[in-house]
Amino acid sequence: MADWRDYLDKALAYHGHLCSGQILGLRVVLKGLDLLGLDPKAQNRDLMLFVETNRCLADSVFVVTGVTLGRRRLWLLDFGKAAITFLDLNTRLAFRVAVKSTVRPARDEKDLVAFWGRYGDDEVMTCQKVVVPLKPEDLPGRPLRRVACPICGEDVSDGRDVILPDGRAVCRHCAGHGYYLIA
Ligand SMILES: [Zn+2]
Ligand SMILES: [Zn+2]
The missing domain is CATH 3.30.60 (Wheat Germ Agglutinin (Isolectin 2); domain 1)
Known part of the structure; x- marks a missing residue:
């Protein structure tokens, strides 16, 4: 699985600041791709993403995958939750990855990269295998x-x-x- 630290420069450039949302977002997206067996460096044209927030975390989708809103493969479902579902249209496999609420840095935490680096994926996020019912008119194309x-x-x-x-x-x-x- 790719290291989220490799994407920090790109996240900073795209999002404008480096926050916990970016770091967790990178980790969530890389985890979702990994669960589907997809290489983040590949085009992954059959990947659809269902993002449950339009806060910081959402920007990491573009940073890692390059998928933009206009491709019809990125859906904003404003549930107000730090979670993303990853669907492979090729296999119809889907996984939902959500940030756990148990770990939070102090407000004045200076080094967020070091802070989040102390926690393993299992400590900061949960993964569920899910089914996303889509209608033909929901698909790209x-x-x-x-x-x-x-x-x-x-x-x-x-x-x-x-x-x-x-x-x-x-x-x-x-x-x-x-x-x-x-x-
Ligand atoms: Zn942010
Ligand atoms: Zn009308």
Whole structure:
């Protein structure tokens, strides 16, 4: 398994500071790849990642794997948890790796690399074999479905439209599930 210390410079450059979230994130991502038997230096085009936070830890996904949001292989599921699920579309194997809450550095800890280096993987994270049920429209590749919302006129891809009781396929916003209000 690759050493998380080899990624510290890249993490610092990408994330802007070196924090526990980065260090743990590197370790979580490397562990997830290792469980799937994937080489972090390879392209791993069949790897999908389900990230449960958009805090520091999330940036380590790009630092290690190079996967960006626009590839449709990186999902943000804002559960507010320091955990990532790794799915190999080739084998359908999936593992969820979560940071344990038992170990925490002091607020004024000066050397986070040395601090976290004192703990083994089993002490800082848990791993579960999981199944991620995905629909065909959730997979990378060309959109299987694209409809124009009859209310706002905007296109909706990937089956994210909502069918109203009157049969019209509208966008989530127009169906009442929007996250914004028109100002
Ligand atoms: Zn950070
Ligand atoms: Zn709409």
